[in-house]
Amino acid sequence: xxxxxxxxxxxxxxxxxxxxxxxxxxxxxxxxxxxxxxxxxxxxxxxxxxxxxxxxxxxxxxxxxxxxxxxxxxxxxxxxxxxxxxxxxxxxxxxxxxxxxxxxxxxxxxxxxxxxxxxxxxxxxxxxxxxxxxxxxxxxxxxxxxxxxxxxxxxxxxxxxxxxxxxxxxxxxxxxxxxxxxxxxxxxxxxxxxxxxxxxxxxxxxxxxxxxxxxxxxxxxxxxxxxxxxxxxxxxxxxxxxxxxxxxxxxxxxxx
Numbered sequence: 001x002x003x004x005x006x007x008x009x010x011x012x013x014x015x016x017x018x019x020x021x022x023x024x025x026x027x028x029x030x031x032x033x034x035x036x037x038x039x040x041x042x043x044x045x046x047x048x049x050x051x052x053x054x055x056x057x058x059x060x061x062x063x064x065x066x067x068x069x070x071x072x073x074x075x076x077x078x079x080x081x082x083x084x085x086x087x088x089x090x091x092x093x094x095x096x097x098x099x100x101x102x103x104x105x106x107x108x109x110x111x112x113x114x115x116x117x118x119x120x121x122x123x124x125x126x127x128x129x130x131x132x133x134x135x136x137x138x139x140x141x142x143x144x145x146x147x148x149x150x151x152x153x154x155x156x157x158x159x160x161x162x163x164x165x166x167x168x169x170x171x172x173x174x175x176x177x178x179x180x181x182x183x184x185x186x187x188x189x190x191x192x193x194x195x196x197x198x199x200x201x202x203x204x205x206x207x208x209x210x211x212x213x214x215x216x217x218x219x220x221x222x223x224x225x226x227x228x229x230x231x232x233x234x235x236x237x238x239x240x241x242x243x244x245x246x247x248x249x250x251x252x253x254x255x256x
Contacts, residue, residue, distance in 0.1 A: 017084065017203065018042075024083035029114045031079055031106040037164060044184040045201055047244045052208065055239035056200040062231035063160075063180045063196050064212035065224040070158035070178070073098040074128075078105070081162045081202065082115045086122035088206040093124070095213045098160065101129035101152035103168070107144035128152035140171035153177075162202050166190045186240045197233055199240045 024030040067073045075089060075098045082089065093100050102115050112130050119127055134147035136154040145168045148154050159172050162182040166189030172179050173193060181194040182205045191197040198205050216224055 021080065021083055024079065027114055027118075029079050029083045029111070029118050031104075031111070037080060041163070041184040041201070044186075047248070048184070048200070048240075049247060050201075052200045052204050053240050053243045055236050055243060056198050056205070057208075058231065059196055059198040059233075059236050060200075060205065060208050060212050061216075061227055063198060064209055064216050065227040066158055066178060066180060066196060067096040067098060067160070068213060068216055069221070069224055069228065070096075070098075070156075072156050073158040073160065074152045074156040075100045075160045076103045076153060076162070076168075077101065077115065077119070077127075077129075078103060078163065078165075079111065079115055082118045084203055085206050086118050088210065089119065090123045092160075092206055092210050092213075095210050096160075098158075099152055100124060100127050101149050102127060103129055103134075103145055103148065103153065105143055105145050105165075107147070138168065138171040138175065140174050141167050143167065146171070161190075161194070162205075164188050164190045166193060169193045186237045186244075191237060192234075195233060196231065197237060199237070 021030055025032055073096055075093055075096075077089065077100050089100060092098070100119060102112055104111060109131065116127050116130060128149040128151055129147075133149050133151075136148050136150045137146040138148060145165070153159055153172070156177060158178045158180065160180045161169055161172065164183055164185060165181075169179050169181060169190045170193050173195070178195045180196045180198075181190050182198045182200065182202050183191045184199060184201060185191060186197070186199045191199065216227070
């Protein structure tokens with residue numbers, strides 16, 4: 001059933017994204033459980049005012065510096081990420097010199113190829129982690145997410161792991177890798193265990209991250225190192241929680 005969402009609807013963007021993900025489920029790009037994950041994230045987006053929290057800008061700067069300083073950064077792609085950001089993923093891959101690797105909890109050849117097609121339609125050339133190419137494993141993980149490509153995540157020093165994925169985050173950290181994540185839930189295990197957490201909607205983060213990478217490319221290496229050194233993920237998460245709490249407190253006085 002096709003749903004028309006008027007552009008002047010106050011929930012236009014959110015509903016449009018939701019409907020796009022429903023279509024992506026039908027195309028086998030997004031697993032049905034991915035809709036639940038989106039709804040959970042959407043709830044936190046309401047708390048943030050559906051806008052980028054100020055602390056997220058500092059995290060984006062740290063993420064950009066980390067990607068530029070990395071020896072072999074890799075973008076880990078799941079269904080929701082591909083469905084929401086395919087064109088921007090391709091742009092980010094080019095800007096950060098970071099190959100793309102498909103990594104799925106609900107893994108099947110059909111989903112792998114559906115996501116591969118989505119990325120190729122957006123301009124991607126080389127995509128890792130498909131089929132037998134995912135021949136290594138993350139020791140700490142029991143699910144299908146343990147399967148990684150030795151040319152990609154297996155060899156990476158920095159892995160960009162968007163959206164909630166606590167097991168994989170912990171497993172990659174245990175392997176000595178730096179993990180950058182994007183998660184609207186600042187209380188999730190992913191957010192708390194990652195090296196750098198951007199608390200914001202993925203559709204807003206990727207364009208901002210590309211812009212920040214382009215800006216930092218004009219700095220010298222020492223300046224990027226300083227940005228990364230001055231970033232504290234725990235303090236940044238605390239700042240996000242303070243931002244949300246202050247925002248909620250401001251509502252409690254409305255109408256008094």
